[in-house]
Amino acid sequence: MSTSRRQFLTRSTLAGAAVAAGAGPTIASAAAAAKPAILGGKPVHQGGWQTWPVWKPEWEAEMLKVCRSGKWNQAAGGAVAEFQQRWSELLGARRCLATSSGTTALITALHVVGVDAGDEVIVSPYTFIASYNAILAHKALPVLADTDPATLNIDPASIAPRITDRTRAVMPVHIFGLPCDMDPVNAIARAKGLRVVEDACQAWLAEYKGRKCGTLGELGCFSFQQSKHIPAGEGGAITGMDADLVDRCDSYHNCGRSVGNFKGNGFFTRGSNFRLTQFQGVVLLQQIEKLVAETARRREAAAYLNDQLGRIPGITPVRVPENSRGVYHLYPVRYDAAAFGGLSRDVFLRALGAEGIPGSAVYKEQYFDGIFDEAIASRGFQRLFPAERLKAFRDSFRELRGNRATCASVVALPQTVLLADRPALDHVVEAFARLQARSADLVAAKLKG
Numbered sequence: 001m002s003t004s005r006r007q008f009l010t011r012s013t014l015a016g017a018a019v020a021a022g023a024g025p026t027i028a029s030a031a032a033a034a035k036p037a038i039l040g041g042k043p044v045h046q047g048g049w050q051t052w053p054v055w056k057p058e059w060e061a062e063m064l065k066v067c068r069s070g071k072w073n074q075a076a077g078g079a080v081a082e083f084q085q086r087w088s089e090l091l092g093a094r095r096c097l098a099t100s101s102g103t104t105a106l107i108t109a110l111h112v113v114g115v116d117a118g119d120e121v122i123v124s125p126y127t128f129i130a131s132y133n134a135i136l137a138h139k140a141l142p143v144l145a146d147t148d149p150a151t152l153n154i155d156p157a158s159i160a161p162r163i164t165d166r167t168r169a170v171m172p173v174h175i176f177g178l179p180c181d182m183d184p185v186n187a188i189a190r191a192k193g194l195r196v197v198e199d200a201c202q203a204w205l206a207e208y209k210g211r212k213c214g215t216l217g218e219l220g221c222f223s224f225q226q227s228k229h230i231p232a233g234e235g236g237a238i239t240g241m242d243a244d245l246v247d248r249c250d251s252y253h254n255c256g257r258s259v260g261n262f263k264g265n266g267f268f269t270r271g272s273n274f275r276l277t278q279f280q281g282v283v284l285l286q287q288i289e290k291l292v293a294e295t296a297r298r299r300e301a302a303a304y305l306n307d308q309l310g311r312i313p314g315i316t317p318v319r320v321p322e323n324s325r326g327v328y329h330l331y332p333v334r335y336d337a338a339a340f341g342g343l344s345r346d347v348f349l350r351a352l353g354a355e356g357i358p359g360s361a362v363y364k365e366q367y368f369d370g371i372f373d374e375a376i377a378s379r380g381f382q383r384l385f386p387a388e389r390l391k392a393f394r395d396s397f398r399e400l401r402g403n404r405a406t407c408a409s410v411v412a413l414p415q416t417v418l419l420a421d422r423p424a425l426d427h428v429v430e431a432f433a434r435l436q437a438r439s440a441d442l443v444a445a446k447l448k449g
């Protein structure tokens, strides 16, 4: 027997139930059997984590140049134009347009593909609320597809039954930067004449079958808000393979001015002001190399955690489509309370936090939280949709079984954890293993979530 095998056996005995029989070596060690911090033990991790966002003094000279130039808005070309060029090259997109936010990118893209008042857009329910809001902004109905709990993304089979004669577009979301299965989504859309806008707001550099998210539908939308992997405080972008569509986006985001092939005479089309400033453009440009390097680190860390945490009973890593690569805006796993002796997810998360590992349950079944009730009750929606349609829409939320299971089981770590070194990642594994090994004690302590 090799030394490592013998060590493993000793360790796994100590770690008790923490290690699935025959699952092979894990880093679970004696520490995994120690008393959980929430019950008075010593926390596994005490070093804290990377804070976010990150500012580097060497970026300041470029920022000062913009300040002193007096050319602060995007009309000057400058950093915004350069960022658009770099972002489209990085993604392999034909064109890129910077916008003021991910939300305004989505609103613009939906307008350009023709989503109008009284239309329906099929969207993934498991997403940040802004995905719903971008559709509601057009007085269109966000019809909720179901979620595949194995991927956390849209279940493509749930799209077709939701198509009505009002359906105009499908808006899949690559949640947490995990690419959703776009081939079947595009196939249904093509067959039924629907437009496709990707909500890639968390999917900077994510890849589906060798192509970047944001280039797989007709238009892809990104966010550069404070918490995102390439933050500018606020900011967004639209990418596309069709230059004419992106020209139309450009026009809409710039008060309806004529742009490129989309000719007109002055202000000739509806529009808004969703422009990015040069200050934000500079902040984004400085971070491109950083994003590329950190994306590789996050992927490597996520692969390691998938391997290690996947050996712990009751923890299931999330699946991505074949030949595809996630970028992990959050690092999610699925938590099965039954395999933890009935320890509720909320108490598990509290206990995890006590070990120095920040975790969250992320999205709830937020469609029950009032946003849609308010929309349905509004004069506009009541004028635009028959009462039966609005009732059926409201009733349909109860049928989202896959999404309910998803919302009930996700445990996610912030992306900054994935930037930590290997010993810190091992702390994450140890904390999960410890809570598994001591789940009976945690249940017996009758802690509140």
Ligand SMILES: *Cc1c(COP(=O)(O)O)cnc(C)c1O
Residues within 6 Å of the ligand: 101, 102, 103, 104, 127, 128, 130, 131, 173, 199, 201, 202, 222, 223, 224, 225, 234, 235, 236
């Ligand atoms: C962040 C985000 C948005 C909205 O982006 P903002 O820049 O905050 O407007 C939309 N969809 C998803 C999935 C997001 O994560």
